[in-house]
Amino acid sequence: MWLLLSWSSVELLSLASMDPRSISISVKNKLCHVNYIDERLYINNSTDLKIIYFVTPTYPRPEQVPELTRLAHTLMHVPRLHWIVADDQPICSEEVSNILRRTGLPYTHISSPKPFIYKGTNFPRGVANRRAALTWLQENVNDGVLYFGDDDNTVDLQLFDEIRLTKKVSMFPVGLIGDYGVSSPVVKEGKVVGFFDSWPGSRLFAVDMAGFAVNIEFLKPSANMPYIAGHEEDRFLVSLGLKMEDIEPLAANCSKILVWHTKTVKYKKPTLRLDIKKIDSVAAYKNFASLLKETNRLGMASISENNGTKPFLTRNRKSFETITGLK
Ligand SMILES: *[C@@H]1O[C@H](CO)[C@@H](O)[C@H](O)[C@H]1NC(C)=O
Ligand SMILES: *[C@@H]1O[C@H](CO)[C@@H](O)[C@H](O)[C@H]1NC(C)=O
Ligand SMILES: *[C@@H]1O[C@H](CO)[C@@H](O)[C@H](O)[C@H]1NC(C)=O
Ligand SMILES: *[C@@H]1O[C@H](CO)[C@@H](O)[C@H](O)[C@H]1NC(C)=O
Numbered sequence: 001m002w003l004l005l006s007w008s009s010v011e012l013l014s015l016a017s018m019d020p021r022s023i024s025i026s027v028k029n030k031l032c033h034v035n036y037i038d039e040r041l042y043i044n045n046s047t048d049l050k051i052i053y054f055v056t057p058t059y060p061r062p063e064q065v066p067e068l069t070r071l072a073h074t075l076m077h078v079p080r081l082h083w084i085v086a087d088d089q090p091i092c093s094e095e096v097s098n099i100l101r102r103t104g105l106p107y108t109h110i111s112s113p114k115p116f117i118y119k120g121t122n123f124p125r126g127v128a129n130r131r132a133a134l135t136w137l138q139e140n141v142n143d144g145v146l147y148f149g150d151d152d153n154t155v156d157l158q159l160f161d162e163i164r165l166t167k168k169v170s171m172f173p174v175g176l177i178g179d180y181g182v183s184s185p186v187v188k189e190g191k192v193v194g195f196f197d198s199w200p201g202s203r204l205f206a207v208d209m210a211g212f213a214v215n216i217e218f219l220k221p222s223a224n225m226p227y228i229a230g231h232e233e234d235r236f237l238v239s240l241g242l243k244m245e246d247i248e249p250l251a252a253n254c255s256k257i258l259v260w261h262t263k264t265v266k267y268k269k270p271t272l273r274l275d276i277k278k279i280d281s282v283a284a285y286k287n288f289a290s291l292l293k294e295t296n297r298l299g300m301a302s303i304s305e306n307n308g309t310k311p312f313l314t315r316n317r318k319s320f321e322t323i324t325g326l327k
Contacts, residue, residue: 027132030110031108031110033097049079050164068151081160123227168242175259211233212233
């Protein structure tokens with residue numbers, strides 16, 4: 001089933017936390033594709049298991065395809081999982097949809113470009129994407145467990161078994177966060193009594209986005225995530241009416257780490273100074289020309305006739321400026 005719908009709406013944006021003034025901003029989300037069929041023959045497909053809705057905000061950059069590929073290979077091991085990928089670009093990316101299709105997973109692909117006013121400013125990354133995913137969930141799903149997993153996180157498969165049983169909101173430690181190396185609830189006699197996170201930020205729930213899961217039945221219509229950097233998690237959990245005593249600590253009473261906030265070093269996209277048409281015209285080197293075009297298409301390098309690094313080819317320890325040297 002292929003769907004291509006646009007759902008534009010006007011969202012209210014609070015200018016500041018306590019400020020009653022708000023301005024309206026318009027968002028333009030597009031539902032690229034929804035697949036409800038789990039095509040994986042090697043996985044337990046028992047309907048006794050609640051579906052995990054794994055929400056991944058993503059954005060185009062040289063690392064996007066490799067990060068999504070790696071995450072896909074984790075999620076493919078997880079039974080009864082529906083992957084919601086919300087991409088911060090105005091088009092339904094062919095690269096992203098290829099990755100999703102090949103997983104065999106049920107999935108929802110959304111194009112959710114961030115609102116114009118956040119272009120170029122210090123915008124809270126991922127909020128427009130997560131809001132779009134929440135809207136889709138609220139309109140289409142009544143049952144299951146919601147988890148926000150970024151495209152660069154590392155997740156132990158054990159975490160999925162644990163969050164699947166979330167009754168309201170479960171929480172657990174996240175490794176590689178801030179100045180303490182970890183962000184976690186502090187558990188006393190099986191109950192969450194506080195938080196260990198190097199940035200308290202006067203938050204009620206000082207947790208990372210990857211540090212909690214929510215039962216979708218607990219996802220109130222009032223559920224919302226503000227465009228306020230650093231406060232997205234806290235405000236979202238507050239909007240659910242969550243109380244400290246409701247929190248279900250996982251990962252052995254928050255003593256184990258099952259998810260990490262890994263980051264890939266940002267890659268500075270190089271410009272290659274070469275004449276792609278000329279290389280493409282040499283029939284014997286069509287494959288090499290295709291590789292260069294693929295590298296450019298995936299955003300890993302630009303190709304220019306006049307600017308950039310002049311690349312060399314080597315053979316027998318010698319360097320050549322053009323493929324003719326390889327002959
Ligand atoms: C898994 O179960 C779903 C719903 O029960 C069904 O639509 C799907 O075809 C099943 N997949 C496989 C591979 O059996
Ligand atoms: C599949 O999951 C169900 C529900 O948890 C469980 O009862 C069943 O034993 C599992 N089947 C296999 C083959 O693991
Ligand atoms: C968590 O702590 C409670 C209270 O001490 C205990 O009953 C429970 O078994 C612990 N859970 C795990 C998974 O260790
Ligand atoms: C690349 O080359 C073109 C034409 O020679 C020039 O106009 C342009 O400014 C250059 N761009 C950069 C980024 O150097």
